[in-house]
Structure formats: C-alpha cells, structure tokens
Amino acid sequence: MDSYDWVSRKFEFDLPVWMFPSTVERVRGGPARAEDIVRGLNNDLLLVQINGEWSIQENIGHLLDLEALWAKRLDELIAGAPQLTGWDGTNQATYEAEHNTNSIENILSSFRRARGALVEKLDALEDALVERSALHPRLQTPVRMLDLIYFVAEHDDHHFAEISRLKKVMALLEN
DSSP: OOOOOGGGOOOOOOOOGGGHHHHHHHHHTHHHHHHHHHTTOOHHHHTOOSTTOOOHHHHHHHHHHHHHHHHHHHHHHHHTOSBOOOOOSSOHHHHHHTGGGSOHHHHHHHHHHHHHHHHHHHHTOOGGGGGOEEEETTTTEEEEHHHHHHHHHHHHHHHHHHHHHHHHHHHHHHO
16 A cells, blocks of 8 residues: 555544543554564665655654654643744755665664654643643644643554654565
C-alpha cells in the first residue's frame, strides 16, 4: 500500500476527555516502538533512500526533530496562548540534521530523552488543562491539549507505518 501525504490529512478532534491517559500512553511508547522497528536491521538498510524519500533513519530522526515543536505547543497551551506555533512547512530541520550521518543509537537515545521530557510534563498536568484549546495554524481549527497529544500519536504512527512500508520494499528489492 502506498503512503499518504501527512499534510493533506484531515482530523476530527472528537475524542472524549477520558481518552487523555491512553493517548498519553501512545505517545509515551514512541521511543520503544522506534527502537523495536529498527532492531536487527543492519546500518546499511537504515540509510537506504528509495525514490528520494527519507530513509528509515531519517524518519526516526524526523520524529526527534519535531519534539521541540510538540514541547513548544504544549507550553503554549499551558500558558493559554490563543494560537499554537506553526510547523515550518518544509521539514527543514530534518534535512539540515543530516540524520544519515549520525548513528541510530544517538538518534534513538535523543528521541527517548526528548519524548520523556514531553511525557513528564503531560503526567504533571492538572486535569483542567486537558480541555484547554488554541488554534492549530495549519488545520485552522481549535485543538485541545488532548487533541495535540492525539496529533502527536498519529504523527508517530504515520512514520512507523512509513518505516514498515520501506522495510517491505527493501525486502522485495533483495529478492
């Protein structure tokens, strides 16, 4: 199955508030899932780019790159900002990071640290903040704290699915 364009995806933020804890758990599990999805792959496979797409390692590096945006948006919601900071629209941080020149171990440990800091903040939130909202700049819709965390979890899933797709394509190319 072909991948889809993340920025074309539409969202309906209608999760009930009681879903917040399980949604946080999805986000908490991101680093473990990243470690699991690359376990056993040799370094050469991690760096393969097919048709100019990001490699497996670059996809995981991209998850790390966005941690700063998620943390900033979380802080903005906590502070009661009317609008969240926008994504740069180009993924420039991922291209500039040149993740294929780094080691997967460094990327994974940095991702675990950054995501751990985000989840620590989420764990410490007062219940009343879960429904606080601000305008999402690209989607042009209000998002609650719960919706932001759902968005992060869905973004993780998008890249993990992309990595699984790349692994299948590479297996076919080897045969």
